[in-house]
Amino acid sequence: MLSDAHTKPDFDLDGLIDRLPKVELHVHLEGTLEPELAFRLAARNGVVLPFTTVDEMRARYDFADLQAFLDIYYAACSVLVTREDFRELTLDYLRRADADHVRHVEPFFDPQTHTDRGISIGDVIGGILDGLADGEREFGITSGLILSFLRHLPAEAASATLADAEPWLDRIVAVGLDSSEVGYPPEPFAAVFAAARARGLRAVAHAGEEADASLVARTLDCLGVSRIDHGVRAADDPAVMRRLAEDGVTLTACPLSNLRLRVVPALARSTIGTLLGAGVAVTINSDDPAYFGGYIGENYRRIVAALGFGAADVARLATNAINGSFASADRKRELLAELAGVAGGAAGAE
Ligand code: HPA
Numbered sequence: 001m002l003s004d005a006h007t008k009p010d011f012d013l014d015g016l017i018d019r020l021p022k023v024e025l026h027v028h029l030e031g032t033l034e035p036e037l038a039f040r041l042a043a044r045n046g047v048v049l050p051f052t053t054v055d056e057m058r059a060r061y062d063f064a065d066l067q068a069f070l071d072i073y074y075a076a077c078s079v080l081v082t083r084e085d086f087r088e089l090t091l092d093y094l095r096r097a098d099a100d101h102v103r104h105v106e107p108f109f110d111p112q113t114h115t116d117r118g119i120s121i122g123d124v125i126g127g128i129l130d131g132l133a134d135g136e137r138e139f140g141i142t143s144g145l146i147l148s149f150l151r152h153l154p155a156e157a158a159s160a161t162l163a164d165a166e167p168w169l170d171r172i173v174a175v176g177l178d179s180s181e182v183g184y185p186p187e188p189f190a191a192v193f194a195a196a197r198a199r200g201l202r203a204v205a206h207a208g209e210e211a212d213a214s215l216v217a218r219t220l221d222c223l224g225v226s227r228i229d230h231g232v233r234a235a236d237d238p239a240v241m242r243r244l245a246e247d248g249v250t251l252t253a254c255p256l257s258n259l260r261l262r263v264v265p266a267l268a269r270s271t272i273g274t275l276l277g278a279g280v281a282v283t284i285n286s287d288d289p290a291y292f293g294g295y296i297g298e299n300y301r302r303i304v305a306a307l308g309f310g311a312a313d314v315a316r317l318a319t320n321a322i323n324g325s326f327a328s329a330d331r332k333r334e335l336l337a338e339l340a341g342v343a344g345g346a347a348g349a350e
């Protein structure tokens, strides 16, 4: 994956990454909860966190696997109580995204993590939409919100959540599926995904993070998704890779997440280069940046350095994110023009 620009020793790849107009397609708003905000909200809401300081909370971020992370992630969500909390969480993320030159984002939220604690779904969605509107006004970042179901809970609970969210569905762009992957297959969620698609929503789902390539294929078979979240283990099966490339399925890879959750032992072992080389529309994202050591810019810098990518590869990744987003055709054209302005001939629009 060495492109021409990479062979020029003085080419400023980090400068290109900084200036790149970024589209983020895989970020969990709950995973952007920095310890400082968690402690501030805990004090405001009278919630006791199982840590005494910000440093102690961060020191616990040494995860053996996805489940070890999810246990802490769900526990920290207890500080999110009011509509204003969800607005601040969202705006805090957008402030960091703006510093990384993110221009459009399609964040996930997990309503069941909050409604199961007695928080009203209207406060959750209302607060997030308030934050997204504030962020668009303040930073010009456009967005499309993704309502994600928890796969460790029954499919009936997902259907009930979709029904509860009905008043806001015209302001939600897609449904997603996340949480524990191994042991929680996609097939039971086929009906709720079909109902969401019939209602005009797009669909995405996590697959191929911890589970193998066959789960990516099964997810494509049963959920009607336009994107696979993570999907990096698809590289283990050439037939699955070919299918992703031929069907134009976007993969939302998250390099630092894979490193911190031990999906790969080192970034140099990431399959992102293999997938890109096979013609799969891979994108770079941050997943749960407050927990995994970096926002989207850091994910770009670290994977580009580890895999020896050049300017054309960087432009390809950014182009894939624009084309794979659910933004309007006009917005995509704007973003592609911005990208061409920054990456010049390295950016090839579709
Ligand atoms: N995988 C699955 N579910 C999640 C993740 C993840 O990385 N982050 C938040 N929910």
Ligand code: ZN
Binding pocket: 026, 028, 178, 206, 229, 287
């Ligand atoms: Zn994720």
